[in-house]
Amino acid sequence: MTTTLPELEGLLLSERSGVLFVTLNRPEQRNALSAGVLDGLCRIAEYVEKSQMRAVVLRGAGETFCAGGDLKSFRDVFHGDNPDRAQIAAVNRNYGTALAAWDRLPVAVIAAVDGAAMAGGMGLVAIADIAISTASARFALTETKLGLTPAQISPFVIARIGLHHARRLMLTSAVIGAGEAMRLSLVDEIVADADALDAAVERTVNQVLRCAPEANALTKELAHAALETDLESLLDDAAVRFADTMLAAEAHEGVAAFFGKRDPEWVRNV
Numbered sequence: 001m002t003t004t005l006p007e008l009e010g011l012l013l014s015e016r017s018g019v020l021f022v023t024l025n026r027p028e029q030r031n032a033l034s035a036g037v038l039d040g041l042c043r044i045a046e047y048v049e050k051s052q053m054r055a056v057v058l059r060g061a062g063e064t065f066c067a068g069g070d071l072k073s074f075r076d077v078f079h080g081d082n083p084d085r086a087q088i089a090a091v092n093r094n095y096g097t098a099l100a101a102w103d104r105l106p107v108a109v110i111a112a113v114d115g116a117a118m119a120g121g122m123g124l125v126a127i128a129d130i131a132i133s134t135a136s137a138r139f140a141l142t143e144t145k146l147g148l149t150p151a152q153i154s155p156f157v158i159a160r161i162g163l164h165h166a167r168r169l170m171l172t173s174a175v176i177g178a179g180e181a182m183r184l185s186l187v188d189e190i191v192a193d194a195d196a197l198d199a200a201v202e203r204t205v206n207q208v209l210r211c212a213p214e215a216n217a218l219t220k221e222l223a224h225a226a227l228e229t230d231l232e233s234l235l236d237d238a239a240v241r242f243a244d245t246m247l248a249a250e251a252h253e254g255v256a257a258f259f260g261k262r263d264p265e266w267v268r269n270v
Contacts (some may be wrong), residue, residue, distance in 0.1 A: 008040035009039075010031075011037060011040045012025045015053075019055045020044070020048060020053050022044060023058075024058075024065070026061070027061045027064070030116070031067060032070035032072075033121075034070040038094050041102065045102055046101075048105055055108045055109070055208045056102075056108070057110045057201055060113075060121075063114075064115040068120035093152065095152045096152035099156055103127040107220075110132065110201060110205065110208075112201050113134070114137060114197055116137070119150065122140065125187070127160075130204055132189045133182075134193055135190055137181070138176070138178075141169045144173055154170070161185055161186050211266075212264065222234075222238055222241065225237070253265055
Protein backbone atom coordinates (compact mmCIF):
# COMPACT_ATOMS: atom_id res chain seq x y z
CA MET A 1 0.00 0.00 0.00
CA THR A 2 1.34 3.41 -0.94
CA THR A 3 1.45 6.10 1.72
CA THR A 4 -0.73 9.20 1.66
CA LEU A 5 2.41 11.28 1.26
CA PRO A 6 2.81 13.01 -2.12
CA GLU A 7 5.58 11.88 -4.41
CA LEU A 8 8.89 13.09 -3.01
CA GLU A 9 12.04 13.90 -4.95
CA GLY A 10 14.54 11.03 -4.95
CA LEU A 11 12.57 8.91 -2.49
CA LEU A 12 10.41 5.80 -2.85
CA LEU A 13 7.84 5.07 -0.15
CA SER A 14 5.65 2.10 0.68
CA GLU A 15 3.75 0.89 3.74
CA ARG A 16 3.14 -2.64 4.92
CA SER A 17 1.64 -3.74 8.24
CA GLY A 18 2.34 -0.41 9.87
CA VAL A 19 5.91 -0.25 8.62
CA LEU A 20 7.10 2.57 6.37
CA PHE A 21 9.77 1.54 3.88
CA VAL A 22 11.84 4.49 2.63
CA THR A 23 14.31 4.07 -0.22
CA LEU A 24 16.81 6.72 -1.28
CA ASN A 25 16.18 6.51 -5.00
CA ARG A 26 18.93 8.34 -6.86
CA PRO A 27 21.13 5.38 -7.82
CA GLU A 28 22.79 7.22 -10.70
CA GLN A 29 23.93 9.85 -8.20
CA ARG A 30 24.84 7.17 -5.64
CA ASN A 31 21.79 8.27 -3.62
CA ALA A 32 23.42 11.59 -2.79
CA LEU A 33 21.40 13.90 -0.57
CA SER A 34 20.08 16.80 -2.62
CA ALA A 35 18.15 19.69 -1.08
CA GLY A 36 14.97 18.06 -2.36
CA VAL A 37 15.78 14.75 -0.70
CA LEU A 38 16.51 16.49 2.60
CA ASP A 39 13.18 18.27 2.40
CA GLY A 40 11.52 14.92 1.70
CA LEU A 41 13.16 13.31 4.72
CA CYS A 42 11.82 16.11 6.91
CA ARG A 43 8.32 15.65 5.48
CA ILE A 44 8.51 11.92 6.08
CA ALA A 45 9.41 12.54 9.73
CA GLU A 46 6.38 14.83 10.08
CA TYR A 47 4.18 12.16 8.53
CA VAL A 48 5.44 9.39 10.83
CA GLU A 49 4.89 11.59 13.90
CA LYS A 50 1.21 11.93 12.98
CA SER A 51 0.62 8.41 11.67
CA GLN A 52 0.12 4.96 13.16
CA MET A 53 3.48 3.73 11.89
CA ARG A 54 5.29 1.18 14.05
CA ALA A 55 8.70 1.23 12.35
CA VAL A 56 10.63 2.85 9.51
CA VAL A 57 13.12 1.01 7.30
CA LEU A 58 15.64 3.11 5.38
CA ARG A 59 17.76 1.80 2.52
CA GLY A 60 19.36 2.90 -0.73
CA ALA A 61 18.52 1.87 -4.29
CA GLY A 62 21.22 0.27 -6.40
CA GLU A 63 24.74 -0.47 -5.22
CA THR A 64 25.19 2.45 -2.79
CA PHE A 65 23.38 3.19 0.46
CA CYS A 66 24.17 6.92 0.37
CA ALA A 67 27.22 8.86 -0.84
CA GLY A 68 26.46 11.88 1.38
CA GLY A 69 25.65 15.41 0.29
CA ASP A 70 25.09 16.08 -3.40
CA LEU A 71 27.99 18.40 -4.16
CA LYS A 72 26.93 18.75 -7.79
CA SER A 73 23.52 20.12 -6.86
CA PHE A 74 25.05 22.40 -4.22
CA ARG A 75 27.91 23.60 -6.43
CA ASP A 76 26.09 26.71 -7.69
CA VAL A 77 25.34 27.72 -4.12
CA PHE A 78 28.89 27.03 -2.91
CA HIS A 79 30.87 28.49 -5.80
CA GLY A 80 28.65 30.93 -7.68
CA ASP A 81 29.67 34.45 -8.63
CA ASN A 82 28.35 35.81 -5.33
CA PRO A 83 28.35 32.97 -2.80
CA ASP A 84 25.97 33.67 0.07
CA ARG A 85 27.36 32.51 3.42
CA ALA A 86 23.93 32.53 5.06
CA GLN A 87 22.43 30.46 2.24
CA ILE A 88 25.23 27.90 2.46
CA ALA A 89 24.70 27.64 6.22
CA ALA A 90 20.93 27.26 5.75
CA VAL A 91 21.36 24.42 3.24
CA ASN A 92 23.74 22.63 5.60
CA ARG A 93 21.50 23.22 8.62
CA ASN A 94 18.59 21.61 6.82
CA TYR A 95 20.41 18.29 6.94
CA GLY A 96 20.79 18.63 10.70
CA THR A 97 17.06 19.31 10.92
CA ALA A 98 16.32 16.10 9.01
CA LEU A 99 18.71 14.03 11.14
CA ALA A 100 17.33 15.42 14.39
CA ALA A 101 13.76 14.72 13.29
CA TRP A 102 14.56 11.11 12.39
CA ASP A 103 16.62 10.66 15.54
CA ARG A 104 13.57 11.64 17.63
CA LEU A 105 10.98 9.58 15.79
CA PRO A 106 8.76 7.70 18.28
CA VAL A 107 9.18 4.45 16.34
CA ALA A 108 12.06 2.10 15.63
CA VAL A 109 14.25 3.24 12.72
CA ILE A 110 16.09 0.44 10.91
CA ALA A 111 18.90 1.20 8.47
CA ALA A 112 19.56 -1.51 5.89
CA VAL A 113 23.00 -0.75 4.46
CA ASP A 114 24.27 -2.32 1.26
CA GLY A 115 27.21 -0.65 -0.44
CA ALA A 116 28.86 2.59 0.65
CA ALA A 117 27.58 4.85 3.43
CA MET A 118 29.76 7.92 3.11
CA ALA A 119 29.76 11.31 4.88
CA GLY A 120 26.10 12.26 5.32
CA GLY A 121 25.17 8.68 4.50
CA MET A 122 27.05 7.58 7.58
CA GLY A 123 25.04 10.16 9.50
CA LEU A 124 21.85 8.37 8.45
CA VAL A 125 23.24 5.11 9.81
CA ALA A 126 24.19 6.82 13.07
CA ILE A 127 20.62 7.93 13.85
CA ALA A 128 19.13 4.47 13.26
CA ASP A 129 18.01 2.47 16.29
CA ILE A 130 19.13 -0.69 14.52
CA ALA A 131 21.64 -0.83 11.66
CA ILE A 132 22.13 -3.97 9.58
CA SER A 133 24.71 -4.13 6.80
CA THR A 134 26.01 -6.52 4.22
CA ALA A 135 29.56 -7.77 4.65
CA SER A 136 30.69 -5.69 1.67
CA ALA A 137 29.37 -2.37 3.04
CA ARG A 138 31.86 0.45 3.54
CA PHE A 139 31.70 3.53 5.75
CA ALA A 140 33.65 6.80 5.87
CA LEU A 141 33.49 10.42 6.94
CA THR A 142 34.98 11.92 3.80
CA GLU A 143 34.31 15.63 4.33
CA THR A 144 37.78 16.69 5.45
CA LYS A 145 39.31 15.09 2.37
CA LEU A 146 37.31 17.64 0.37
CA GLY A 147 38.28 20.56 2.58
CA LEU A 148 34.90 20.49 4.32
CA THR A 149 33.78 19.54 7.82
CA PRO A 150 31.20 16.94 8.93
CA ALA A 151 29.25 19.72 10.58
CA GLN A 152 25.70 18.45 10.95
CA ILE A 153 26.41 14.75 11.39
CA SER A 154 29.08 15.19 14.08
CA PRO A 155 26.79 15.09 17.14
CA PHE A 156 25.00 11.99 15.92
CA VAL A 157 28.15 10.10 14.96
CA ILE A 158 29.82 11.00 18.27
CA ALA A 159 26.75 9.84 20.20
CA ARG A 160 26.83 6.56 18.29
CA ILE A 161 30.50 5.56 18.31
CA GLY A 162 32.09 7.85 20.90
CA LEU A 163 34.28 10.93 20.66
CA HIS A 164 37.63 9.20 20.18
CA HIS A 165 36.55 6.96 17.30
CA ALA A 166 34.59 9.79 15.69
CA ARG A 167 37.62 12.10 15.78
CA ARG A 168 39.83 9.42 14.24
CA LEU A 169 37.44 8.83 11.36
CA MET A 170 36.72 12.52 10.84
CA LEU A 171 40.37 13.57 10.83
CA THR A 172 41.59 10.78 8.52
CA SER A 173 38.60 10.20 6.20
CA ALA A 174 39.51 6.53 6.61
CA VAL A 175 37.24 3.98 4.96
CA ILE A 176 36.20 1.17 7.30
CA GLY A 177 34.52 -2.12 6.54
CA ALA A 178 31.44 -3.68 8.07
CA GLY A 179 33.47 -5.58 10.66
CA GLU A 180 35.06 -2.46 12.11
CA ALA A 181 31.76 -0.59 11.89
CA MET A 182 30.23 -3.31 14.03
CA ARG A 183 33.12 -3.15 16.50
CA LEU A 184 32.48 0.59 16.86
CA SER A 185 28.72 -0.04 17.37
CA LEU A 186 27.83 1.82 14.18
CA VAL A 187 26.41 -1.44 12.82
CA ASP A 188 24.50 -3.99 14.90
CA GLU A 189 24.43 -6.97 12.54
CA ILE A 190 26.34 -8.08 9.44
CA VAL A 191 24.84 -10.37 6.82
CA ALA A 192 26.31 -12.01 3.75
CA ASP A 193 24.50 -10.28 0.90
CA ALA A 194 21.44 -8.33 -0.25
CA ASP A 195 19.12 -11.33 0.03
CA ALA A 196 20.25 -11.98 3.58
CA LEU A 197 19.79 -8.27 4.30
CA ASP A 198 16.13 -8.49 3.26
CA ALA A 199 15.62 -11.48 5.55
CA ALA A 200 17.36 -9.77 8.47
CA VAL A 201 15.25 -6.64 8.03
CA GLU A 202 12.05 -8.68 8.01
CA ARG A 203 13.12 -10.56 11.14
CA THR A 204 14.01 -7.33 12.93
CA VAL A 205 10.77 -5.64 11.92
CA ASN A 206 8.83 -8.62 13.26
CA GLN A 207 10.66 -8.26 16.58
CA VAL A 208 9.70 -4.57 16.73
CA LEU A 209 6.08 -5.35 15.90
CA ARG A 210 5.87 -7.65 18.91
CA CYS A 211 6.50 -4.64 21.15
CA ALA A 212 3.74 -2.26 22.24
CA PRO A 213 3.86 0.94 20.14
CA GLU A 214 3.23 3.43 22.95
CA ALA A 215 5.75 1.65 25.17
CA ASN A 216 8.35 1.81 22.39
CA ALA A 217 7.71 5.52 21.87
CA LEU A 218 8.15 6.23 25.58
CA THR A 219 11.25 4.05 25.73
CA LYS A 220 12.91 6.06 22.96
CA GLU A 221 12.01 9.28 24.72
CA LEU A 222 13.58 8.04 27.98
CA ALA A 223 16.67 6.82 26.13
CA HIS A 224 17.28 10.31 24.78
CA ALA A 225 16.57 11.84 28.19
CA ALA A 226 19.29 9.63 29.71
CA LEU A 227 21.89 11.71 27.87
CA GLU A 228 20.30 15.07 28.60
CA THR A 229 18.94 14.97 32.17
CA ASP A 230 20.64 14.66 35.54
CA LEU A 231 20.31 11.18 37.02
CA GLU A 232 18.00 11.92 39.95
CA SER A 233 15.57 13.93 37.82
CA LEU A 234 15.65 11.25 35.16
CA LEU A 235 14.87 8.47 37.66
CA ASP A 236 12.04 10.49 39.19
CA ASP A 237 10.52 11.12 35.78
CA ALA A 238 11.03 7.51 34.70
CA ALA A 239 9.17 6.26 37.79
CA VAL A 240 6.17 8.44 36.96
CA ARG A 241 6.27 7.33 33.33
CA PHE A 242 6.43 3.69 34.42
CA ALA A 243 3.37 4.18 36.61
CA ASP A 244 1.56 5.75 33.66
CA THR A 245 2.35 2.77 31.46
CA MET A 246 1.37 0.31 34.21
CA LEU A 247 -2.07 1.92 34.38
CA ALA A 248 -2.51 2.26 30.61
CA ALA A 249 -4.40 -0.03 28.26
CA GLU A 250 -1.27 -1.49 26.67
CA ALA A 251 0.01 -2.93 29.95
CA HIS A 252 -3.39 -4.39 30.81
CA GLU A 253 -3.48 -6.08 27.40
CA GLY A 254 0.16 -7.18 27.56
CA VAL A 255 -0.18 -8.77 30.99
CA ALA A 256 -3.50 -10.41 30.06
CA ALA A 257 -1.92 -11.82 26.89
CA PHE A 258 1.05 -13.15 28.87
CA PHE A 259 -1.12 -15.04 31.33
CA GLY A 260 -3.51 -16.06 28.58
CA LYS A 261 -0.60 -17.47 26.57
CA ARG A 262 -1.56 -15.49 23.48
CA ASP A 263 -0.17 -12.62 21.44
CA PRO A 264 -1.23 -9.12 22.50
CA GLU A 265 -3.46 -7.26 20.09
CA TRP A 266 -0.66 -5.06 18.71
CA VAL A 267 1.41 -7.97 17.37
CA ARG A 268 1.54 -7.94 13.60
CA ASN A 269 3.46 -9.86 10.98
CA VAL A 270 5.14 -8.08 8.10
